[in-house]
Amino acid sequence: MSQRNITVIPGDGIGPDIIEATLKVLDKAGCDFNYEFADAGLTALEKHGELLPQKTLNLIEKNRVTLKGPLTTPIGEGFTSINVTLRKKFNLYANVRPVLSLKGTQARYDDIDIITIRENTEGMYSGAGQRVTNDGETAEAMSIITREGAERIATFAYELARKEGRKKVTAVHKANIMKSTSGLFLKVAREVGERYPDIQSEEMIVDATCMKLVMDPSQFDVIVTTNLFGDILSDLCAGLVGGLGMAPGANIGKDAAIFEAVHGSAPDIAGQNLANPTALLLGAIQMLEYLGMSDKAGRIRDAVRDTIAEGDHVTRDLGGESGTNEFTDAILARL
Ligand code: NAD
Numbered sequence: 001m002s003q004r005n006i007t008v009i010p011g012d013g014i015g016p017d018i019i020e021a022t023l024k025v026l027d028k029a030g031c032d033f034n035y036e037f038a039d040a041g042l043t044a045l046e047k048h049g050e051l052l053p054q055k056t057l058n059l060i061e062k063n064r065v066t067l068k069g070p071l072t073t074p075i076g077e078g079f080t081s082i083n084v085t086l087r088k089k090f091n092l093y094a095n096v097r098p099v100l101s102l103k104g105t106q107a108r109y110d111d112i113d114i115i116t117i118r119e120n121t122e123g124m125y126s127g128a129g130q131r132v133t134n135d136g137e138t139a140e141a142m143s144i145i146t147r148e149g150a151e152r153i154a155t156f157a158y159e160l161a162r163k164e165g166r167k168k169v170t171a172v173h174k175a176n177i178m179k180s181t182s183g184l185f186l187k188v189a190r191e192v193g194e195r196y197p198d199i200q201s202e203e204m205i206v207d208a209t210c211m212k213l214v215m216d217p218s219q220f221d222v223i224v225t226t227n228l229f230g231d232i233l234s235d236l237c238a239g240l241v242g243g244l245g246m247a248p249g250a251n252i253g254k255d256a257a258i259f260e261a262v263h264g265s266a267p268d269i270a271g272q273n274l275a276n277p278t279a280l281l282l283g284a285i286q287m288l289e290y291l292g293m294s295d296k297a298g299r300i301r302d303a304v305r306d307t308i309a310e311g312d313h314v315t316r317d318l319g320g321e322s323g324t325n326e327f328t329d330a331i332l333a334r335l
Helices: 015-028 042-048 054-063 082-089 147-163 181-194 206-215 227-240 278-290 294-310 324-334
Strands: 004-009 033-037 065-068 094-100 113-119 168-173 200-205 222-225 248-252 257-261
Touching (some): 015 324, 065 278, 094 147, 094 227, 113 147, 168 181, 168 206, 168 227, 200 206, 206 227, 222 227, 248 278, 278 294, 294 324
Parallel strands (some): 004 033, 004 065, 065 257, 113 222
Antiparallel strands (some): 094 248
């Protein structure tokens, strides 16, 4: 079989460090990928004069699967977020954020295994109707929910639940107040749920969900929700398992998928052998699952989990004294 091409964007700050660690782990696990490297972010701006060169977009489109390090979006007029641009350009409608308790981390719970699926293109983040009145005293923004968008994300959630042998999908909403938008989302989510009698369907108001997540997260399995609620809930979930350093994310569309860590480029520790590569490694595991390589994903997950649980070679943010390289070597040794 020919090697599969993967587009790799090392990105900015700690990006190149954690990408290097992740590729070593993928190679050691025998993934046999051919990596095609591309620039984006500050690195691309410095080298090519633009944040997101056409060559990079072409590679993302050609290979369809991309592993991406964090990107620095320069502050100032005229720079739109690269991540938002990528989401829009490739219609990456599903943002999939799994969180899993790992022994050895300073987390509040040790039994969390939740996947949040956030609709990535509609809702309050569609950017529509942003307006401030001439006197500056009133601001408004439009939230857009379509049947098509709601059906697409709910179906994605149920299909993923079925594929991963999960038992329950919770549709999170605020239909009691936002009757039109959240109401439509809930109505469509209910209809989709009826097509999956093998999976338990639950619905929950977003504020109650926040409370229940903090008090008893083990009751959740798969959460599906609209853009803004998903943004907030997925960070809450990351906090429950020990913070953004442990949180990966996938942005999935019909023709392209981008896998990444949720954290940013951490310029304060870049190039100092201090970065924890766990979040990107977990993102690479999501990528392997997406490609149907579950056995390799499982082996890497076990090696990461055991290395963190043992605790002798972990990075500072996990309470250890090791650097990125020593932590990575310990994972490689387990593989
Ligand atoms: P950040 O996530 O980069 O850093 C926040 C804090 O967490 C810092 O103290 C950092 O050292 C620490 N940290 C983050 N990742 C770590 C890791 N893997 N190991 C150890 N410590 C880690 O957030 P920020 O400082 O707000 O953002 C920096 C830049 O990253 C900004 O330009 C922002 O736009 C960008 N950003 C990019 C993405 C992305 O590309 N997906 C996401 C968020 C932020």
